[in-house]
Amino acid sequence: MHIERPRDLAEALAGFDSHPRATPLAGGTDLMVEVNLSHLRPETVVALRRVSELQTWDDRFVGAGVTYARLQAGPFPALAELARTVGSPQIRAAGTLGGNLGTASPAGDALPFLAALDAEVVVASHGGERTLRWDAFLVGPKRTALRPGELIVGVRLPDHIPARQAFGKVGVRQAMVIATVNCCVVRDEEGATRVAMGAVGPTVLRARAAEQLVSSTSRPSPSMLEEFQRLVSDEVVPITDHRATERYRRHAAGVLARRTLERCLAP
Amino acid sequence: MIVTLQVNGRSHAVEVAGWESLLWVLRERLGLRGAKDACLQGECGACSVVFDGELVCSCLVMAADAEGAEVTTVExxxxxxxxxxxxxxFVDEGAxxxxxxxxGLAVATAHLLETHPDASLDELREALAGNLCRCTGYGAVLRAAxxxxxxxxxxAAP
Incomplete structure (x- = not known):
């Protein structure tokens, strides 16, 4: 195995230029599990923890190397809330936002927040930078639009971020748990609502019919909330796996989305 | 490859092969058998060490990337x-x-009390949520903390 330990972004991108198929290593919380279980033996690793540009968090730009521990202490309530549900303190001290995107697990806890805000993913290579909206970046389970030689640099959030926002997660315990279903809801003062659901499809997805239903009203009635829950359950496309059945996930998605929306509606 | 790192205040230049984790290097190359090898996927916390000031699972640190790091283990x-x-x-409370x-629990508890000396009981519980004990000894662990x-x-009082 060959490892590069770049000191800055230019060195990191040069590393990926010479080794376009190199494996990026940030917190190691996904990669090292695969390595320890002998599922993965990367030939070349570019280790990113010394690259200061990736640690940047400047208002709406969150660097790929920002850890869950930092997200947990940050200014966006739903992002802080979701970060707190990731793994344990040990995992949150190491795992990064960029890693959550790069791994592109359908259950990635940061992804519903990014989807609900229509965040953009900034990627760079030796040749330059490009920006992809979350749904152009996440193309399938554990698959991204990242090209050989490219590195995730960070995430750009929109200028307008509604104060009403919440994250919810269903799992078998309070700590150290991968989501069975996760969800982020944001709602602006005019009522425009966005609902992103994770672990219930090949990638995180938006429940657009449910969004439309509640976006037109300032105070959704109880029957409208029932209908909202039903629409979310209809719109998700879960599978049965070792964590839950398709049927359970479909039901839980509706209930979780409704409860998360209700938290956004609270005065 | 040779990796140079500080462990418990002592500098070590250690030969590291391939994809070894920091946990492996601590146990098998430096003979520090305190950090335990259990799940190897960051679930159990038995391999917890302080790595450049952060509590981490040493099984998830690639040893080749530990160049220049400062590590504290239970030793x-x-x-x-x-x-x-x-x-x-822990001894006094039978934890x-x-x-x-x-x-892992001792390192995690010591790190928490150093970084958050005023942690509440709930904060203590949350801070130790990444250290599993299958003997169900959490009550005594929390009393010890x-x-x-x-x-x-x-x-600290005058």
Missing amino acids: GLGDAGGLHPVQQA VQCGYCTP VAAQRGGAEE
């Missing part, structure tokens, strides 16, 4: 004068059953 908690107050509290999780915290506070 570095106490000194020639005796046990660290957290270790002593050890089979002992496999104990080094609180005792160590009180002891530390008394020591």
Whole structure:
């Protein structure tokens, strides 16, 4: 195995230029599990923890190397809330936002927040930078639009971020748990609502019919909330796996989305 | 490849092969068997160490990337004068059953009390959520953590 330990972004991108198929290593919380279980033996690793540009968090730009521990202490309530549900303190001290995107697990806890805000993913290579909206970046389970030689640099959030926002997660315990279903809801003062659901499809997805239903009203009635829950359950496309059945996930998605929306509606 | 790192205040230049984890290097190359090898996927916390000031699972640190790092393991908690107050509290409270999780819990508790000396009981619980004990000894562990915290506070008082 060959490892590069770049000191800055230019060195990191040069590393990926010479080794376009190199494996990026940030917190190691996904990669090292695969390595320890002998599922993965990367030939070349570019280790990113010394690259200061990736640690940047400047208002709406969150660097790929920002850890869950930092997200947990940050200014966006739903992002802080979701970060707190990731793994344990040990995992949150190491795992990064960029890693959550790069791994592109359908259950990635940061992804519903990014989807609900229509965040953009900034990627760079030796040749330059490009920006992809979350749904152009996440193309399938554990698959991204990242090209050989490219590195995730960070995430750009929109200028307008509604104060009403919440994250919810269903799992078998309070700590150290991968989501069975996760969800982020944001709602602006005019009522425009966005609902992103994770672990219930090949990638995180938006429940657009449910969004439309509640976006037109300032105070959704109880029957409208029932209908909202039903629409979310209809719109998700879960599978049965070792964590839950398709049927359970479909039901839980509706209930979780409704409860998360209700938290956004609270005065 | 040779990786140079500080472990418990001592500098080591250690030969690291391929994809070895920091946990492997600590145990098999430096002979520090305190950090335990259990799940190898960051779930159990038995391999917890302090790595450049952060509590992490050493099984998830690629040793080749530990160049220049400062690491504290359970062997570095106490000194020639005796046990660290957290270790002593674990002994006094009987917070050890089979002992496999104990080094990780001791490192995690000591790190928490150093970084958040005023942690509430809920914060203590949340901070130790990444250290699994299959003997179900959490009650005694929390009593030990609180005792160590009180002891530390008394020591700090004028």
